[in-house]
Amino acid sequence: MSSELRTLQPRQRDTDLAFILRETELKPVPSVPEISLHMAEDAIALWETTERARGKAGLPPPFWAFAWAGGVAVTRYVLDHPEVVAGRTVLDVAAGSGLVGVAAALCGAASVRGAEIDAYAVAAIGLNAEANGVRVEGALVDLVDGDGDGADVVLAGDVFYERAMAARFLPFLERAAARGATVVVGDPGRAYLPRERFTALAAYEVPVVADLEDTAIKTTTVWRLGA
Template sequence: MTATRLTEVPLLPEIRLYQAAEQTGLFDGGYSSDRPPPFWAFAWPGGVALARHLLDQPQTVRGRRVVDLGSGSGVVAIAAWLAQAQGVRAVDTDPEAVTAIERNAVANGAQVEAVLGAADPMRIGDAEVVLVGDAFYTASVGAAMTKLLTATARRGVEVLVGDPGRGFLPRRLLTEVGRYDVPVRRALEDTGVKPTTIWRFT
């Protein structure tokens, strides 16, 4: 597992995460196609903005069953718990991410069910709110997420996405509900601030 330490998250003074060192790049650990890079070791802007949105608008999840898909570090799931969601499930395909979610939840006193698996209807289950932070970064992942989240929204589930302008976001299906300027690492984003939008699937 990538070396991490418990540090504060920009824009989220309520939350601390185990994160890689400031100058660490996503592929600095020698990761390859048969071992996913440690997305979970960083606080990505889509997730940070979505977490901030939940803390600013806690009524979005308060008392409701929540699933965070492609959870990574678990920052969105932790924010949902802090905003008094009834129950929070965090789903990721990387076993190391599941471990990271569990560690981060404990560090923040949050009760989050970390689940290993793909983003699919079975993992969503009876959720009333589905959250996705920064998942539209490749064509294949974006297409799969779009199909799943469109079908989920049609069932009456509220679906919120945090996205900093990734190339595979289906904007035609979305309504903007918020916007944040998220401080980010130049080693990851080649900029110091990433404007990030919160979207609702319609």
């Protein structure tokens, strides 16, 4: 995948916004009721609906329509420790709904960018930021071959759930940390997080959607890359 920024055509953007508004409901996020998101109830049904809307099979799951445990934990940590992001430039990578980026903006970040490779997610980031009265720049771009695009803080809600994805994200996060960025990730016990390279900051019991996880509550840890 290229790091080239792709621009949504206005007609497609408007179509995606209408789709999200039709298929989701704006409601507070469990564990972080300070923030509301446009969320769906049924992951499988929405996934099938997105494929019909796009006219193609094999699309990625609708990560943008749910509050994933890793993102919820990072969000809770940021809201409770606003000094992590206050006055700093923030990149929310693999942003999904934009939950983590919204939290950073609420806590006084100088600017927040939510990077995603799913056009629906980029549209959702804008809607969710607006719903919470903040600005988050949604960008349709794959930045993982870089080093965090100059951000002071790089936040990742849940990126170690697959071996191939972890193999791309770990070097990216390490490059960001090497140039001086603060790197914080959330992880609900995924198999591919190399815990020996991280320092635990906090842990939370996070309610999760039954269709998406193997239990109703996930113990989720917030980690900082490095000692």
